[in-house]
Amino acid sequence: MPRILVTGGAGFIGSHVADLFLARGFDVSVVDDLSSGKRENLPSKARFHEIGVNSKEFAQLVRDERFDVVAHLAGQIDVRKSVADPVVDATINILGTLNLMEAVRQSGAKTRVVFTSTGGVLYGDFNKPPNVETYPKDPESPYAIAKLSVEYYLAYYGRVHQQDAVAVRFGNVYGPRQDPHGEAGVVAIFSGRILSNRPLTIFGDGLQTRDYVYVGDVARAVWLAATKPLPEKGRLDARAFNIGTGEGTSVLEIAKLLQATARTVVPLEFAPRRPGEQQESFVDPGKAREILGWVPEIALADGLAKSFAWFARENSGAAT
Numbered sequence: 001m002p003r004i005l006v007t008g009g010a011g012f013i014g015s016h017v018a019d020l021f022l023a024r025g026f027d028v029s030v031v032d033d034l035s036s037g038k039r040e041n042l043p044s045k046a047r048f049h050e051i052g053v054n055s056k057e058f059a060q061l062v063r064d065e066r067f068d069v070v071a072h073l074a075g076q077i078d079v080r081k082s083v084a085d086p087v088v089d090a091t092i093n094i095l096g097t098l099n100l101m102e103a104v105r106q107s108g109a110k111t112r113v114v115f116t117s118t119g120g121v122l123y124g125d126f127n128k129p130p131n132v133e134t135y136p137k138d139p140e141s142p143y144a145i146a147k148l149s150v151e152y153y154l155a156y157y158g159r160v161h162q163q164d165a166v167a168v169r170f171g172n173v174y175g176p177r178q179d180p181h182g183e184a185g186v187v188a189i190f191s192g193r194i195l196s197n198r199p200l201t202i203f204g205d206g207l208q209t210r211d212y213v214y215v216g217d218v219a220r221a222v223w224l225a226a227t228k229p230l231p232e233k234g235r236l237d238a239r240a241f242n243i244g245t246g247e248g249t250s251v252l253e254i255a256k257l258l259q260a261t262a263r264t265v266v267p268l269e270f271a272p273r274r275p276g277e278q279q280e281s282f283v284d285p286g287k288a289r290e291i292l293g294w295v296p297e298i299a300l301a302d303g304l305a306k307s308f309a310w311f312a313r314e315n316s317g318a319a320t
């Protein structure tokens with residue numbers, strides 16, 4: 001039975017990844033420090049290690065277990081927190097990943113590492129979307145700088161140590177179990193507000209676009225990245241894949257679709273645009289289609305309906 005370690009497997013995306021690999025016959029272990037993840041997200045059939053990715057115990061586990069795959073999703077995910085404290089962000093997101101890569105190197109195992117990067121904020125505001133993997137990157141936050149730094153390290157580990165790693169650059173992931181503080185938090189936040197019949201706050205004109213991609217589609221992308229043959233390693237972007245729909249959707253459109261799903265109307269409140277917020281961001285997923293055979297399968301209206309139904313059931317999971 002092939003074996004996978006999912007770091008961050010008690011979190012939003014990681015728990016869907018763990019579920020999918022279990023369903024496809026993998027033996028699944030999870031590492032999570034439960035800093036934002038929840039025990040109830042953990043699949044019952046997964047082995048669980050409550051440890052941090054910067055710890056010696058984590059490195060020891062990776063060295064001892066010699067997993068076939070590590071899907072690395074554990075991390076500090078809040079862009080604003082990374083601005084407030086870049087040291088904490090880099091400690092978890094860069095040094096935690098180096099702890100993993102060094103443990104894999106020391107183990108001598110042929111572990112494939114799937115790193116969850118960002119297509120949402122990696123490219124910055126200087127390109128005309130849809131962003132292609134090879135476009136110039138001018139990240140505007142310490143969070144995105146950390147993701148790009150890790151991608152350079154992965155290229156180095158491929159070039160110098162022949163380690164097997166791949167980066168999946170997600171758009172704005174939404175769906176059941178979503179954390180309101182992540183990159184696509186607006187779906188969770190608006191759902192919570194609609195459920196408690198409160199106004200939706202729109203920052204700026206509401207026309208800013210994001211590439212909203214359903215969590216089930218994203219988990220399938222991790223599966224394909226973990227199991228498919230990949231291009232030659234060793235260069236930045238060579239083994240990076242945008243995972244998004246290729247379409248930008250405005251915040252106003254998300255507000256409209258969620259209200260249609262809920263069959264209710266709540267007032268919209270406009271607030272000043274937030275400094276540093278990108279106006280347009282969506283990715284070209286053509287490379288994932290060609291090389292991984294990945295295409296998004298869940299249309300936005302359907303994905304939002306599934307998500308809203310989940311938030312309605314688990315009202316406590318929705319944000320204020």
Ligand SMILES: NC(=O)c1ccc[n+]([C@@H]2O[C@H](COP(=O)([O-])OP(=O)(O)OC[C@H]3O[C@@H](n4cnc5c(N)ncnc54)[C@H](O)[C@@H]3O)[C@@H](O)[C@H]2O)c1
Pocket residue numbers: 007008009010011012013014031032033034035036037038051052053054072073074075076077092096116117118119120169170171172173174179182183184
């Ligand atoms: N949600 C998105 O739209 C999006 C977009 C692009 C990239 N990503 C990336 O995908 C990954 C998963 O994000 P998510 O949205 O599921 O967030 P999440 O917060 O739900 O999941 C992250 C998990 O990592 C755990 N964690 C945090 N720090 C840890 C540490 N030091 N040691 C061990 N575990 C730790 C948390 O407890 C949590 O369970 C992250 O790396 C994130 O940067 C997410």
